[in-house]
Amino acid sequence: MKDRHVNGQRLHAQGITLGYDARTITDDLSVAIPDGSFTVIVGANGCGKSTLLRGLARLLRPRSGSVFLDGELITAYPTKEVARRLGLLPQVQVAPEGITVVDLVSRGRFPHQKLLRQWAREDETAVVEALAATGITDLAPRFVDELSGGQRQRVWLAMALAQQTEILLLDEPTTYLDIAHQVDVLDLCAGLQAHRGYTLVAVLHDLNMACRYATHIVAMKDGAVVAEGHPSDVITESLVREVFGLECRVIDDPESGTPLVVPKHRPVRVTGSTDEEKNHVPAQA
Amino acid sequence: MSVLAQGAGRTAVFRGGAVSLRVERRSVVVTALLGVVTVGSLLAALLLGYYTVSIDQVVRAVFSEGTPAEEYIISDLRLPRALTALMVGAALAMSGAIFQTLTRNPLGSPDVIGFDTGAATGALVVMLMLGGSGVLTSVGAGAGGAITAAVVYLLAMHRGSNGFRLVLMGIGVGALLLSVNHFLITRSTLYDAQSAAVWLIGNLAGRGWGHVQLLAPALLVLSVLALRMSRDLRMGELSDDSAAALGLSIERSRVLCVAIGVGLAGVAVAAAGPIAFIALPSPQIARRLTKVPGPNLVPSALVGASLLCLADLAGRELFVPRQVPVGVLTGVVGGLYLVWLLTREWRKDRR
Ligand SMILES: Nc1ncnc2c1ncn2[C@@H]1O[C@H](COP(=O)(O)OP(=O)(O)OP(=O)(O)O)[C@@H](O)[C@H]1O
Ligand SMILES: [Mg+2]
Numbered sequence: 258m259k260d261r262h263v264n265g266q267r268l269h270a271q272g273i274t275l276g277y278d279a280r281t282i283t284d285d286l287s288v289a290i291p292d293g294s295f296t297v298i299v300g301a302n303g304c305g306k307s308t309l310l311r312g313l314a315r316l317l318r319p320r321s322g323s324v325f326l327d328g329e330l331i332t333a334y335p336t337k338e339v340a341r342r343l344g345l346l347p348q349v350q351v352a353p354e355g356i357t358v359v360d361l362v363s364r365g366r367f368p369h370q371k372l373l374r375q376w377a378r379e380d381e382t383a384v385v386e387a388l389a390a391t392g393i394t395d396l397a398p399r400f401v402d403e404l405s406g407g408q409r410q411r412v413w414l415a416m417a418l419a420q421q422t423e424i425l426l427l428d429e430p431t432t433y434l435d436i437a438h439q440v441d442v443l444d445l446c447a448g449l450q451a452h453r454g455y456t457l458v459a460v461l462h463d464l465n466m467a468c469r470y471a472t473h474i475v476a477m478k479d480g481a482v483v484a485e486g487h488p489s490d491v492i493t494e495s496l497v498r499e500v501f502g503l504e505c506r507v508i509d510d511p512e513s514g515t516p517l518v519v520p521k522h523r524p525v526r527v528t529g530s531t532d533e534e535k536n537h538v539p540a541q542a
Numbered sequence: 543m544s545v546l547a548q549g550a551g552r553t554a555v556f557r558g559g560a561v562s563l564r565v566e567r568r569s570v571v572v573t574a575l576l577g578v579v580t581v582g583s584l585l586a587a588l589l590l591g592y593y594t595v596s597i598d599q600v601v602r603a604v605f606s607e608g609t610p611a612e613e614y615i616i617s618d619l620r621l622p623r624a625l626t627a628l629m630v631g632a633a634l635a636m637s638g639a640i641f642q643t644l645t646r647n648p649l650g651s652p653d654v655i656g657f658d659t660g661a662a663t664g665a666l667v668v669m670l671m672l673g674g675s676g677v678l679t680s681v682g683a684g685a686g687g688a689i690t691a692a693v694v695y696l697l698a699m700h701r702g703s704n705g706f707r708l709v710l711m712g713i714g715v716g717a718l719l720l721s722v723n724h725f726l727i728t729r730s731t732l733y734d735a736q737s738a739a740v741w742l743i744g745n746l747a748g749r750g751w752g753h754v755q756l757l758a759p760a761l762l763v764l765s766v767l768a769l770r771m772s773r774d775l776r777m778g779e780l781s782d783d784s785a786a787a788l789g790l791s792i793e794r795s796r797v798l799c800v801a802i803g804v805g806l807a808g809v810a811v812a813a814a815g816p817i818a819f820i821a822l823p824s825p826q827i828a829r830r831l832t833k834v835p836g837p838n839l840v841p842s843a844l845v846g847a848s849l850l851c852l853a854d855l856a857g858r859e860l861f862v863p864r865q866v867p868v869g870v871l872t873g874v875v876g877g878l879y880l881v882w883l884l885t886r887e888w889r890k891d892r893r
Contacts, residue, residue, distance in 0.1 A: 316786050340789025347787065351646070353779035353835040357552075360835070367777055368789035372770070376555050376564035398552070420788065 265292050266325075267456065268313060268343065268424055273322035275305070275312045275480075282308045283480035285322065290424075290473075295450045296458045297467040300477035301501055306460045307348050309477070310426045313458075314345040326424075340368035344422035348429050348460075350413050352401040358412050359397040362387055365419030387418040390445055406433035414442065425449070427459040431466070439463070443470045468492050468515040476500050492516040569832040569841070576831070576844035580628065583851040587624035588616060591859050618750065626749040626813055627854045627868070628847040629757045631820055633810040635846020636768050638821030639828070639837040640803035643775045644796065645709055648883065651821040652687075652807035654709045655800065656716040658816040660690025661808070662742055663719045663726075665815075669738050670730045679741060680812035687811055690715060691804040695797075744817035744869030746854045753813055760809045768802050768839055775799060776836040817869045819876020820846050826883065849875075 269289035276282050282305045290296050290313075298306050311317040313324055315331050324331040326342060334342075344365075352361060365387065366380040388394045391411040396404065401412060410433045417425060427446070431439040447470055449455040461467045467474060468488040476484045476491060478500050484491045493516075497505050503520055510517040554570075556563045588600050593615055595603075602608040603616035634652075642650035652658060664686015668674040674682065698711040727735050774795040777785045786792050810817070824846035828838045831845075850868065853875065857866040 311783065314787055316783055336786070336791045337789035340787065345783070345787035347781060347783035349781065350784060351779075351781040353646075353776075355829070355833065356779075356835045364777065364780065365788065367773075370773075372773075373561045373563070375562055375773075377557070377562045380562075381555075416784075 266290065267292050267327050268325070268458075270309075270313060270319075270324045271322055273312055273319040273324060275308050275317055275319055277308075281320075281480075283312070286481060287322075288475060288482055288485070290456060290458055292456055293450065293454055294456060294473045295447060295471055296456075296473040296475060297471035298458065298460045298475045298477060299462070299464060299467055299500070304477045305480040306477055307428050308480075310345060310428050310458070310460065311347075314343060314426055315339055316345070337368045340420065340422070342422055343424040343426065344417045344420040345426040346413055346417040346428055346430055348432075350409075352409070354402070356401050357397070358393060358399050358401055358404070358415075359384065359388070361401055361412055362397075362415045362419050365416040368420065383419045383421050387415040390418055391415040392441065407435060407438055410434055411438070411442070423454065424456045425458070427457065429460050429462065431461060431463070439466065446470070464492060464497070464518045465510065465516075468517070469510060469513050488515055492518065566832070566834045569834050569838070572828075572832045573841050573844065576828075576841055576848070580844045580848045580851075583848040583855075584624050584628060587627070587851050587855045588620050590855060591620070592862055622750045622754050623746055623748075623854070624851055626753050626757060627746050627851040629754070629761050630746070630810045630814045630817065631824075631846040631848070631850030632843035633761055633764070633806040633846075634817065634820040634850070635824035635828075635842040636765065636839050637803045637806035637810070638846070639825035639839055639842040640768065640771075640775065640799050640806070641821070642825050643779060643837040644799055644803070645706070646779060647709065648826055649822065650709070652691075652803060653712070653716065653821075655712040655804070656690040656694045656719065657687045657804060657807050658811070658818075659716040659719040659723065661687030661811045661816055662723050663690070665741055666723055666726045666738055669741065670726050670734050675737075683815070684808040684812045687808050688804055690719065691800065695800055699793075740867065741815050743867045744815040744872070745867040746814050746850075747858075747865055747867070749813070757809060757813050761806075764802055764805050764809065765839075765843070767798075768806065771795065771799050771802060772837055772839050779835060815869065817850065818873045819879065820850050820872055823876055823879045823883075824849060 266289040269287075271287050272285045274281060274284050274286075286309070288309070298309065300306050308317065312319055315324065318332075326334065326339065331339060362384050363380070366383060369380065370376075388397055391414050393408065393411050393415060396408060396412070401409060404412065410430070414427070414430055417427070425446075430446070431442055434442060443466060446457050446459065450457050450472070471488050474485060474488050474491045475482055476496060483500060484496055492507060494505060494507050497503055497507070497518055504523075505518050505520045507516045507518055509515075552568065553564050553566055585597075585600075589595055589597065595612065595616060599608055599612050600616055603612045604621070606613065606617075608616070638651045641652055641654055642648055644650065645654055647654075661683040665679045665683040667686070668679050668682030672678070672682075694712050694715050695708070697715070698708040727738055730738065774790060777788060777790045778792070778795065778799075780788070782792055807821070825838060825842040828841035828845045829835075832838055832841055850872070853871045854868040857868045857871045860866070
């Protein structure tokens with residue numbers, strides 16, 4: 258059997274070109290996910306973060322270039338084998354009508370199940386653990402349609418956790434969550450990474466949370482990686498200007514010492530043309 | 543384990559050696575009850591009618607110990623016709639369940655992929671252009687439906703699969719073929735046009751043991767294949783990305799499911815013509831009874847079997863001395879059902 262930790266990079270992409278129909282989103286992009294890292298991908302809306310994750314998880318076939326998993330071309334594995342090694346929480350989800358939380362989370366066990374092995378003890382344990390880890394044990398018998406957005410987000414996260422893959426790609430796992438639950442989810446991810454040796458890749462929009470939790474940051478712009486490395490090296494005033502077009506100051510987070518991005522104060526500008534905005538601005542002045 | 547204690551009320555787990563299975567309790571109970579209803583429908587179809595007979599007489603006739611008249615009415619007329627109804631109903635319902643799950647749409651049916659219109663085209667070509675009838679019509683219908691479905695599938699899938707594009711492409715190709723069908727009928731003689739019209743309604747009158755013998759093995763094979771795909775179908779209810787990330791080979795499983803669904807519809811149309819509105823409501827009724835997501839294949843099949851058997855009984859006996867083709871009755875009942883479904887969905891959206 259081959260060494261699973263080739264170059265310390267179980268998952269890496271070499272010169273991949275990804276796109277939809279005629280449009281190219283990433284051109285000749287190479288990126289390596291350090292093993293055992295908590296890698297956070299940041300970048301503006303539409304820059305290709307989700308597309309990259311889909312490419313890494315084999316949901317989108319690169320036009321050229323290759324993705325490698327455990328030293329082999331990812332395309333060489335049977336689909337279920339990929340799903341036993343690598344999990345993905347997509348950004349957008351569809352819940353089947355009338356499904357309960359526990360049933361949905363149980364579907365995360367699919368890659369481990371067979372025709373006659375549909376609900377082994379390990380399946381049960383994994384689901385119970387995933388529910389507990391995301392704090393939704395109480396919600397187990399409820400219908401997913403009837404949950405709040407944040408509760409639903411945690412159900413999807415639980416489904417990905419129940420899959421029990423050592424590499425986990427999370428596309429905006431903290432969207433819809435209140436600040437306490439954001440911290441809970443990120444603590445959970447950090448725990449999996451630190452104590453279980455999981456490799457986590459997450460797309461986050463909150464740069465300060467990204468800096469606090471990431472061991473490795475990948476900054477993307479227009480489908481290309483513009484910087485990667487440790488948060489304190491990567492997140493600088495010039496990078497935020499380059500990637501997001503935002504003037505800011507980067508100071509030390511008083512709690513963690515990691516970079517803290519504070520947008521520069523801008524006087525309120527009258528840019529709106531709608532009546533509402535026109536009426537609104539003078540009222541503030 | 544407290545969580546699954548909550549789940550335990552709903553599910554039962556069987557484990558032994560390498561085998562482990564889990565079932566929803568309610569689903570099992572509902573399926574058993576539907577089985578009873580199905581047997582009841584079969585009995586009703588045997589007992590009731592212009593000549594009402596008793597259970598004794600049925601038993602005697604089935605074991606060839608009744609009077610010649612009893613044996614003729616029960617064994618040669620009613621039994622094969624009722625069995626055909628049950629099997630056609632089950633095939634249509636499973637086909638509907640498969641397409642509704644694939645398209646994630648309660649209005650899914652074999653026709654979303656142009657099946658029924660294509661089957662009609664095939665049958666009309668045989669009847670009106672080649673002058674064939676009987677078995678040849680059935681073959682034409684099955685082939686027409688299958689070819690249409692394949693074309694729609696390939697057109698819709700040529701850049702990755704997508705359930706919604708499948709529906710749109712099915713509607714487009716269906717509309718096209720409908721004009722072809724009208725054209726074929728308008729250029730035929732009155733007599734031919736009339737027999738074509740009768741076929742197009744869907745009918746079970748005169749179905750005998752020959753039909754049963756052809757239908758039973760085909761249905762058995764297709765049902766086993768469909769049941770094997772039911773786990774894939776359940777996963778396919780998630781978004782394509784989620785299902786693929788969980789290890790479902792989306793393209794492969796979708797092609798197989800479409801093929802099985804088309805096969806089931808093909809068997810049904812070959813036996814009875816295009817019977818409307820069994821494929822559409824049966825899975826929805828089954829799902830509302832079991833209250834579990836997924837294709838609910840077995841309960842759907844039982845609902846479809848009972849519905850079609852009872853509809854055929856009604857068509858046979860309610861309008862004596864005339865027999866009304868079962869397709870007319872399912873059309874009326876199904877239309878009402880559709881109105882109800884749509885108003886219900888509409889209210890839900892407004893809530
Ligand atoms: N299925 C699709 N078909 C066609 N174009 C797509 C598709 N999905 C995304 N795109 C396009 O690809 C580009 C990159 O999209 P992507 O979803 O990767 O962005 P993102 O960085 O994840 O953005 P966000 O922060 O808003 O989630 C966008 O311009 C988008 O319009
Ligand atoms: Mg995205």
